[in-house]
Amino acid sequence: MNHSRRMWAGVAAIAATSALVLTGCTSDAPEADNTDDSGALTPVSLQLQWFTQAQFSGYFAALDQGYFEDEGLDVSIIEGGVDIVPQTVLADQQADFAVAWVPKALASIEQGAGITDIGQIFQKSGTLQVSFANKDISTAADLEGKNVGNWGFGNEFELFAGITEAGLDPAADVTLVQQQFDMSALLAGDIDAAQAMTYNEYAQVLETVNPETGALYTPEDFTVIDWNEEGTAMLQDAIWANTERLESDEEYQATAVSFLKAVIKGFIYARDFPEETADIVVAEGSELGLSHQLWQTNEVNKLVWPAPDGIGVIDEDAWEQTVEIAKTAKNLEGSTVITTDPPESAYTNEYIQQALDDLESEDLDLTGESFEPIEVTLAEGGK
Numbered sequence: 001m002n003h004s005r006r007m008w009a010g011v012a013a014i015a016a017t018s019a020l021v022l023t024g025c026t027s028d029a030p031e032a033d034n035t036d037d038s039g040a041l042t043p044v045s046l047q048l049q050w051f052t053q054a055q056f057s058g059y060f061a062a063l064d065q066g067y068f069e070d071e072g073l074d075v076s077i078i079e080g081g082v083d084i085v086p087q088t089v090l091a092d093q094q095a096d097f098a099v100a101w102v103p104k105a106l107a108s109i110e111q112g113a114g115i116t117d118i119g120q121i122f123q124k125s126g127t128l129q130v131s132f133a134n135k136d137i138s139t140a141a142d143l144e145g146k147n148v149g150n151w152g153f154g155n156e157f158e159l160f161a162g163i164t165e166a167g168l169d170p171a172a173d174v175t176l177v178q179q180q181f182d183m184s185a186l187l188a189g190d191i192d193a194a195q196a197m198t199y200n201e202y203a204q205v206l207e208t209v210n211p212e213t214g215a216l217y218t219p220e221d222f223t224v225i226d227w228n229e230e231g232t233a234m235l236q237d238a239i240w241a242n243t244e245r246l247e248s249d250e251e252y253q254a255t256a257v258s259f260l261k262a263v264i265k266g267f268i269y270a271r272d273f274p275e276e277t278a279d280i281v282v283a284e285g286s287e288l289g290l291s292h293q294l295w296q297t298n299e300v301n302k303l304v305w306p307a308p309d310g311i312g313v314i315d316e317d318a319w320e321q322t323v324e325i326a327k328t329a330k331n332l333e334g335s336t337v338i339t340t341d342p343p344e345s346a347y348t349n350e351y352i353q354q355a356l357d358d359l360e361s362e363d364l365d366l367t368g369e370s371f372e373p374i375e376v377t378l379a380e381g382g383k
Contacts, residue, residue: 292382
């Protein structure tokens, strides 16, 4: 039974993408006691970066299963959207924590946002370029001479880095097309390769009827470019905290640890009970249906697990690759995500490590080394 509050956002965002850095906010977080003398829970708000969907499965599972309450927290989850910049909401102290991609947060940090990555939930990138199989596009080099879709808004830098790494000029060797946040242009044949997330837009094409067969498209009908395999992947969904509060507020430090503990348990629940988690997300008001949300839960689990050092621990090599691409990959305007290394306060493993240490006694699988994804059958339209 869900006793926690849930808050829907209409927070208008200040335009800006985000920024990050190698860090170590190095204060020992105090032991958490998040209830006052009357036993009231500590109110906490979490700003998502997109609409309600299983991309955020662990947060909704933690809410539904009472893990936040167990930690003395009354958590409100604020829905994101196209015009919401979660790291700006966080920096302006309109939320206590936020979920955002690392390169976008890196940009915001360079522009003055005081935010710190305290939990790197996604261990790898979920971004693909998807093409019909008959286009023979399976690597970044194959994009030469093709119409290539991308969303922009800071989502394009893995693509630009991959094109550049393949020895191509993004401004001359491919035709870049502004893509909507769907796959309609690919399905209509207007673009040869479309940007997609493994857990969302890729599923959308597999939920579509192939007019030639009358059945749903299958993975064999498409090829994908995976930026993890191309070597230009950047870190994505992370939990961000307000840097100033981390450095000066012991209660906030303790709340951060408690929040992370509940989130860890939420993502463990999503890993071990994907069907139940999909039901939770649908009940929370997702716009897409149950089979789509089960696909999302399963694909998000692949991005989270295994986590060899423990869920949420920031891998320095992955962080450094993200920073290097953010400094060097140029878009069509010649701009990079950031122009210099981020500050040391951009990330810390201190709070996630304390959360993991605190959970050691609870006999939880914190690394997911034996994780195996399930098989998901998509229905037309994701129903």
